[in-house]
Amino acid sequence: MNESTIQPVQAEGFSLQALKAGDRAEFSRMVEIYSGNIYRLTLKMLNDPQDAEDVLQETFIKAFRGLKNFDGRSRLSTWLFRIATNEALMYLRRKRPTFVSIDEPVETEEGEQRPVQIVDWCCMPESELMSQEARQHLDEAVERLPHSLRVVFLLRDIEDLSTAETAEVLGLSDTAVKTRLSRARMRLREDLSVYFSEAPGFSGLKER
Amino acid sequence: MALPSEPHNHDNCRHLLGSLSDYVDGDLEEWLCAEIEHHLEDCENCRVVVDTLKKTVYLYHVTTEPKQMPREVKERLFKRLNLDDLIDKVK
Numbered sequence: 001m002n003e004s005t006i007q008p009v010q011a012e013g014f015s016l017q018a019l020k021a022g023d024r025a026e027f028s029r030m031v032e033i034y035s036g037n038i039y040r041l042t043l044k045m046l047n048d049p050q051d052a053e054d055v056l057q058e059t060f061i062k063a064f065r066g067l068k069n070f071d072g073r074s075r076l077s078t079w080l081f082r083i084a085t086n087e088a089l090m091y092l093r094r095k096r097p098t099f100v101s102i103d104e105p106v107e108t109e110e111g112e113q114r115p116v117q118i119v120d121w122c123c124m125p126e127s128e129l130m131s132q133e134a135r136q137h138l139d140e141a142v143e144r145l146p147h148s149l150r151v152v153f154l155l156r157d158i159e160d161l162s163t164a165e166t167a168e169v170l171g172l173s174d175t176a177v178k179t180r181l182s183r184a185r186m187r188l189r190e191d192l193s194v195y196f197s198e199a200p201g202f203s204g205l206k207e208r
Numbered sequence: 209m210a211l212p213s214e215p216h217n218h219d220n221c222r223h224l225l226g227s228l229s230d231y232v233d234g235d236l237e238e239w240l241c242a243e244i245e246h247h248l249e250d251c252e253n254c255r256v257v258v259d260t261l262k263k264t265v266y267l268y269h270v271t272t273e274p275k276q277m278p279r280e281v282k283e284r285l286f287k288r289l290n291l292d293d294l295i296d297k298v299k
Contacts, residue, residue, distance in 0.1 A: 028295075035285060036276055040275050050233040056281070057285055085272075114221075119256070119260075130267065134267075157265060158272050184231050186228075188264050189260050189261045
């Protein structure tokens with residue numbers, strides 16, 4: 001038998017046959033399991049609960065229609081993230097057409113931005129690093145990232161996708177994903193360094 | 209404590225910056241990893257950058273909210289998909 005003609009029958013615990021045949025119960029199970037991840041991603045990409053909800057709904061409507069053509073080569077979750085990400089980027093382009101491009105070239109000639117903040121805040125107590133106020137600042141720092149870096153950071157560090165899966169979702173090379181993740185993390189590090197070094201709990205710690 | 213065998217060259221810091229994210233993920237080739245570790249031995253500034261970068265990634269990991277969405281968002285989603293009869297029914 002030719003191996004390439006073998007179609008997977010199971011994907012992440014779902015019956016692909018049932019999903020492709022439009023089985024409502026199986027589709028409902030898929031929505032139950034993945035909708036939380038998709039909503040968290042769209043909310044953080046768009047920073048607008050209404051837009052995030054619209055994109056969430058569009059994602060599963062498109063998934064339902066597209067399932068019959070799903071070939072099982074990617075993971076179901078990766079495929080859903082791809083639909084959701086494309087949909088969210090389309091929303092952003094519609095709202096702010098000039099600011100959103102996931103394909104923008106990575107500026108190689110300048111190399112990495114040199115870190116400016118050299119302050120060691122690692123030893124601050126976790127109660128301060130994870131206070132309600134600090135958590136809010138963590139969220140705001142992500143909101144300040146350009147979209148092309150933000151989406152990579154969200155998929156890799158928040159949704160825990162691998163480099164290869166993130167590359168597949170965004171249609172980028174593994175190298176581009178790594179470069180963008182590095183830039184996103186370095187920017188967040190700068191942002192948090194400013195924030196924590198100004199926090200009351202920082203005084204008394206050794207500044208280097 | 210061993211003294212650095214050569215004067216510290218800050219050009220190296222810049223050259224290694226792009227690899228620090230892969231370094232904290234443990235996702236670097238052995239030779240580059242060794243180069244970074246050698247550099248960190250006598251570059252206090254880069255050590256601070258690596259430590260705070262690790263802590264940044266860690267903080268986002270541990271503070272990520274659970275993936276639950278508001279009940280009403282879920283109800284509207286199931287309704288929009290004509291699955292409202294199946295909400296919370298299938299496991």
